[in-house]
Amino acid sequence: MPLPFEPLTLVHVVFSSRIAGGERHCIDLANAQAALGHRVHVIGSANSAVAAALGSGVRFHGLSLPLLRGWRVAALARRLGADVCHGHLGPACKAVAHVRRSARIGTLHVGYKAHHHGRLDGLVCVNRAQRESLPDGGALASVIYNWAPERDAAEAACQTELRVELGLSPEQLLVGSVGRLHSSKGMDLLIAGFKAHAPADAVLAILGEGPDEALLKGMAGGDPRVRLLGYRSDVDQCLKAFDLFVSPSREEAFPLAILEAMRAGRPVLSTATQGPQEMLAGQPARLVPVGDAVMLGHAIAEELERLRPLPPRQRAVSYATAAYDRANAVARTLAFYRDVLLKQATHARPIENEDEPYAAWRA
Template sequence: MSAELLTLVHVVFSSRVAGGERHCIDLANAQAALGHRVHVVGKAGSAVADELAPGVQFHGMATPLLRGWRVARLARRLGAQVCHGHLGPACRAVAQVPDVARVGTLHVGYKAHQHQRLDGLVCVNRTQHDGLPQRQGLASVIYNWAPERLASGSAASCLRQELGLGREQLLVGCIGRLHPTKGMDLLVKAFLANAPRDAVLLLVGEGPQAPRLEQLAGGDPRVRLLGFRHDMDRVLRSLDLVVSASHEEAFPLVILEAMRAGRPVLSTATQGPREMLAGQPARLVPVGDELALGQALAEELERLRRIAPEARAVRYATGAYDRGAAVARTVGFYRDVIRHRLAEQALPHDDEVLAGWQV
């Protein structure tokens, strides 16, 4: 089976593209480039469809009714060997698909009602894997990677010009969905109370907390809400410090992208960053601690001010997050799950088998 090209169906029911969706897109594109027959099922009109490679076929669903049954019917028609769910609603639908290897990635974390019926789980950090309950099926730790983006020829200085900032002004950025779980309200308060008067905080993304963040900023020009940006690499190259103030993160792609761009990172010590940044030249602070976050911000900005802008880049060890290796491991995991399913089906029905999650 090792040389066999597979028919793969990824499922992600999101209208917009954030971290989990970005990973699904890049994984599907990479698998198609290897010659696999790759399909993505999602919401009709989703932004996901616009970023898929020509070799990946998108199937849009106009209504959420009977998603599991409809995904199962499509998988059967396509002759799929693997259905791979991304995020909760997709994993619930994939769990209802018979006669295929049903895989889910824990972009957020394990939830029994979403994941317990799946044949295989991709854990994005070691803590997730070690905390899995004893269930029948396979599990593997496969780290995410910084997804490939279209190259931008714009210089980083252009963003500063766009924002009307001087070369010496310190630019702090927080990138992600504007949602209470991301802790941006905490960051705004900590920044306004502790950052130098000429520093600027960029909040990059969209989401329901935008009005609250605008209110907290109180019209202070040091806090800018940029909305969604397509030129993320350009944004990252412009930042002097990337901050994640989240209350929960399994594997934040923005931190990995910041590492790839060589930007200094300050993060709350959530599950993913604790593992990603262990032994790296980055700084962690307790989750939900506004005082600690503010103090760390002040200290990091004071440290960076003493360094020339062109010398602020940081070198990280990112070998564990290689795209090609992770894609190959994911396909290998699919094959393991297929073999495991076949072995399970060959067992006598009256046997009681307690396999447990296996690496």
């Protein structure tokens, strides 16, 4: 297979209907690649919020039903003349595996799963531990860190006053977290630990939506100190109001919310999941054991006691974030595509018939 000439035709695949960390990464990567002159497409679910977030240089293709998504992605990628088909999150990577005439790439936003990623040609790992744990003899792999995408112009112009919105006095300390309301994100641990150990005048604000919303509201039990604020488009502005940012997750490969908190200069307290252990190594941040609400609560209380005497300006923290540079990550991703394409050109895999697995259904 000869190497394609520049610019490349790049097809990203992401099936989520709403935008969280992995989806935001896909959107910003696609926009950045289009700005560099590549022909960029995104395949996703029809009516997905992803479509509206893409720049004018990226074309979105919505699939109305999840039926036979792998075959439909393969057929569309072939029609578009894709040089590279890049999946984001497990279901999309599983669909990308059906593509036959393109380099098949997957980003491990969560982690490696053989049934999602085992048939891909290239894997983008978002931390070193992922790379080291991959099975031998598999796809070409590279560690490329995510970055914190810049928010759009409307949000950048927004002047949210979260402390005023929450009715806080100047003396009250605000603990905040951002993430999907799902068991993996550990918001239940955060609420339990905060209620049991945080100072009586402290307030907890959780930004995000998800399937555990009713459960978490039940745990809050009407406590006025615990505020579930739902989805917010002004996350960067809200982060600036937090005195302490907490990531209570049970599992994290590369939490963009932590990187955004670092960008905002917020003190960070996180559970020692895979991604934060690497991201926060040598940084002025604190790690606690995973899944332990008591330890998390004690750490919150200790951090707030440390911060309380400091004037608000002195609570800001400076982090080393050069490793999470957007331009460098985009360039490395494109270079990785070329490495996979070169490997394909020198070790050509057979071109299978994309229609074959579905021949009986179509008949």
